[in-house]
Amino acid sequence: MTAGKKMKRFLLIVVLGLNTQIVWASDQAPEGARRTELIRLVREDCGSCHGLTLEGGLGPPLLPVTMNQKDAAAIREVILNGLPGTPMPPWARFLTPGEAQWIATELQKGFPDEVR
Amino acid sequence: MKYVSLLAVLFLLSGCVSTATLRGTGDLGVVVERATGSVQIVETSGHSILGEITGLGNLAHATVVFSRDQRYAYVFGRDGGLTKVDLLTRRIVKRTIQAGDSIGGAISSDGRIIAVANYTPGGVKFFSSDTLEPLAEIPAISADGSRSKVVGLVDASNDVFVFALFEAGEIWLADMHDPHHPKVTKYTNVGKQPYDSLLTPNGRWYLSGMFGEDGMALLDLWHPENGVKRILGTYGREDAKMPVYKMPHLEGWGFYDHYAFVPAVGRPEVLVIDMNTWTVVKHIPTRGQPVFVVGQPASRRIWVNFAFPDNQYLQVIDAPEQQVIKTLEPGKGVMFLEFTPRGENVWVSARDSDKLVVYDTETFEPVAELPSVRPSGIFFTPRANHIGW
Numbered sequence: 430m431t432a433g434k435k436m437k438r439f440l441l442i443v444v445l446g447l448n449t450q451i452v453w454a455s456d457q458a459p460e461g462a463r464r465t466e467l468i469r470l471v472r473e474d475c476g477s478c479h480g481l482t483l484e485g486g487l488g489p490p491l492l493p494v495t496m497n498q499k500d501a502a503a504i505r506e507v508i509l510n511g512l513p514g515t516p517m518p519p520w521a522r523f524l525t526p527g528e529a530q531w532i533a534t535e536l537q538k539g540f541p542d543e544v545r
Numbered sequence: 546m547k548y549v550s551l552l553a554v555l556f557l558l559s560g561c562v563s564t565a566t567l568r569g570t571g572d573l574g575v576v577v578e579r580a581t582g583s584v585q586i587v588e589t590s591g592h593s594i595l596g597e598i599t600g601l602g603n604l605a606h607a608t609v610v611f612s613r614d615q616r617y618a619y620v621f622g623r624d625g626g627l628t629k630v631d632l633l634t635r636r637i638v639k640r641t642i643q644a645g646d647s648i649g650g651a652i653s654s655d656g657r658i659i660a661v662a663n664y665t666p667g668g669v670k671f672f673s674s675d676t677l678e679p680l681a682e683i684p685a686i687s688a689d690g691s692r693s694k695v696v697g698l699v700d701a702s703n704d705v706f707v708f709a710l711f712e713a714g715e716i717w718l719a720d721m722h723d724p725h726h727p728k729v730t731k732y733t734n735v736g737k738q739p740y741d742s743l744l745t746p747n748g749r750w751y752l753s754g755m756f757g758e759d760g761m762a763l764l765d766l767w768h769p770e771n772g773v774k775r776i777l778g779t780y781g782r783e784d785a786k787m788p789v790y791k792m793p794h795l796e797g798w799g800f801y802d803h804y805a806f807v808p809a810v811g812r813p814e815v816l817v818i819d820m821n822t823w824t825v826v827k828h829i830p831t832r833g834q835p836v837f838v839v840g841q842p843a844s845r846r847i848w849v850n851f852a853f854p855d856n857q858y859l860q861v862i863d864a865p866e867q868q869v870i871k872t873l874e875p876g877k878g879v880m881f882l883e884f885t886p887r888g889e890n891v892w893v894s895a896r897d898s899d900k901l902v903v904y905d906t907e908t909f910e911p912v913a914e915l916p917s918v919r920p921s922g923i924f925f926t927p928r929a930n931h932i933g934w
Contacts, residue, residue, distance in 0.1 A: 474853045477791040480623060481605030511788060519786030
């Protein structure tokens with residue numbers, strides 16, 4: 430392969446890599462006001478059934494000890510689609526898949542408190 | 546003569562000092578600040594906050610009943626905490642952690658017994674209203690050995706309490722004439738997942754809403770021997786149900802003539818029930834899925850708040866016309882509404898706007914706004930005079 434072709438291939442790989450980075454970044458964790466809003470949503474509105482401290486109520490606890498028994502991806506799916514036949518509703522209308530994924534991993538780590 | 550005048554002046558002055566420190570409790574209320582484990586004591590005559598009491602634990606879901614003399618509030622907290630609060634001194638009198646997770650409570654008709662409905666461990670516990678000393682316990686264990694969360698606990702006449710078992714689909718009646726030895730009557734197979742219940746103001750009908758199916762369960766407390774009847778079985782089956790983001794609450798329902806107004810489950814409607822036939826006669830379309838449907842005292846109006854994502858709205862229904870006549874937006878996250886006892890004002894909590902809004906119910910104009918940290922429930926002392934609240 431000539432030096433020129435090698436250079437082109439290298440540039441192609443860099444550009445493709447960058448594009449992948451950009452796509453990945455847009456599905457990443459929420460920031461700023463949206464992050465604050467999602468923390469409020471989980472604590473207050475999911476908290477209607479799961480408790481403000483996520484210790485459970487009508488719904489089961491969403492604490493790290495229970496959340497780490499599952500895959501974050503599986504939790505994400507329950508958040509987005511609900512559990513038909515149970516009181517757990519789907520939240521896909523209100524969250525992107527990336528946001529649901531973020532919530533799932535935060536629940537596994539110990540969900541952040543609201544800042545007041 | 547000088548001596549007599551001096552005595553008279555002193556007597557008058559002492560009268561002034563003592564009347565300045567006395568007040569009634571009939572116009573007082575408790576506002577739950579759900580995130581900070583605190584409650585505000587408010588007075589409804591001047592629309593003001595008298596003070597705050599902290600240290601009540603997890604009040605993420607909290608409910609309150611009052612002693613018969615309206616001096617004390619009993620706060621039932623999410624963490625199983627039961628706290629007796631003196632409304633006049635604004636201090637905690639006594640506090641106990643009686644369970645792992647608690648959803649509500651009631652006080653007996655004679656005011657002596659406090660009952661608490663527990664999710665964990667599922668069952669009801671009874672305490673002396675005076676000392677909070679434990680009296681008895683009823684584990685919510687069914688014939689097959691399974692244990693259920695208790696919901697819909699109400700006090701009925703003659704020291705009876707009625708409640709439902711969510712998972713088992715049962716209604717139990719506890720006769721507490723002997724406070725240490727409850728006599729329990731069990732009605733099984735009443736429906737799928739009763740989520741809450743209410744008692745009509747005449748103390749006759751115990752009505753449970755079902756989450757797992759359409760319809761409700763009805764127990765006639767004047768004829769308990771007739772058992773539980775299933776009613777309204779066919780409402781809404783023709784449409785698909787919407788997902789539910791917050792359970793409706795059956796409390797303080799509205800009446801007009803022989804009609805009752807209750808929240809539909811999974812649809813944005815208030816149902817009008819004919820209490821002669823126990824059938825749904827109208828579906829009133831509302832802005833969202835109702836949480837509380839509350840009759841304004843001594844009026845033709847019924848007010849409604851809603852579940853997420855429509856919880857910034859408050860709507861007013863005209864009962865004879867069976868339709869919505871007004872939509873208000875008090876703030877974000879309208880959790881609760883409580884009327885003053887004769888209905889001239891309604892106090893509304895806007896949780897996500899950190900405030901209480903007081904409306905004039907005749908003009909629908911706000912007459913006061915008070916700061917409150919993540920407020921949820923609002924409870925006024927005249928509840929002490931109502932059975933089933």
